[in-house]
Amino acid sequence: MKNNFVMNNWLRTAGILNCCFSHPFYLLFAYYIVMATGLNKEIETNVYLIDILPFMTILIILTGIRFLIFARIQNKLNLSRQELIDWFIKINIWSAPGLFIFVMMLMPIEGNVFGFIFIPVIFITGVIIAPIILIKSLRLAKKLKNERT
Numbered sequence: 001m002k003n004n005f006v007m008n009n010w011l012r013t014a015g016i017l018n019c020c021f022s023h024p025f026y027l028l029f030a031y032y033i034v035m036a037t038g039l040n041k042e043i044e045t046n047v048y049l050i051d052i053l054p055f056m057t058i059l060i061i062l063t064g065i066r067f068l069i070f071a072r073i074q075n076k077l078n079l080s081r082q083e084l085i086d087w088f089i090k091i092n093i094w095s096a097p098g099l100f101i102f103v104m105m106l107m108p109i110e111g112n113v114f115g116f117i118f119i120p121v122i123f124i125t126g127v128i129i130a131p132i133i134l135i136k137s138l139r140l141a142k143k144l145k146n147e148r149t
Contacts, residue, residue, distance in 0.1 A: 007086050007089065012085065012086070012089065015089030015090075015092075015093065016063075016085075016089065018089070018092065018093060018095065018096055018099065019063050019066075019067075019088065019089060019092040019095070020056075020059050020060050020063040021056070021059055021098075021099060021102045022092075022095040022096055022097070022098035022099045022101075022102060023092070023095045023098055023126075023129070023130075023133075024095070024098045024101055024122045024123075024125045024126035024129060024130075025122075025126045025130060026059060026062045026063075026066075027059070027098060027101050027102055027105060027122065028119075028122050028126075029058075029062070030055055030058040030059050030062065031050065031055065031105055033058055034050045034051060034054050034055045034058065035048065035050065037054075039051040039054045039055075043108050046110055046111040046112070047108050047109070047110045047111075048108065048109060048111070049107075049108045049109075050105065050106070052106060055105070055106075067084075067085075067088055070084070070088050070091075070137065071084050071088075073137075073141065074087070074140070074141060074144075076145075077141070077144045077145065079144070087140055090136075091133055091136045091137050091140060092133060094129055094132045094133055094136065095129050095133065097125055097129070098125060098129065101118070101121065101122055101125065104118065105118075
């Protein structure tokens with residue numbers, strides 16, 4: 001199958017970073033894991049700063065799991081690994097607005113502000129972004145299946 005878009009290595013790297021650090025639900029999940037395990041610093045009363053390295057590591061692991069599931073689902077289409085990576089990036093580019101949430105989570109956050117401001121923003125962006133990514137993935141499978149038959 002001919003690839004309709006071309007990604008150079010810089011664009012592919014930026015796309016993978018976007019996939020890792022922008023999906024709102026996975027950001028929230030990783031944040032809660034870091035907070036629950038105590039990998040944070042209490043700066044003031046009820047103001048916390050998460051440890052960046054475990055937070056980013058959890059997000060990278062979650063992205064790897066997401067890619068493996070994506071590759072397993074799309075396995076029937078006989079795509080090369082490079083094509084799978086490119087399609088994974090193209091589908092997940094819609095989560096780019098979540099990068100703002102990622103940056104906000106790296107700052108010291110007061111507990112009440114997180115609950116009243118961050119959580120609604122995360123859920124609203126997640127409810128918008130997650131179905132788009134799912135629909136794009138399903139359309140890709142259908143499109144590629146039709147092209148191969």
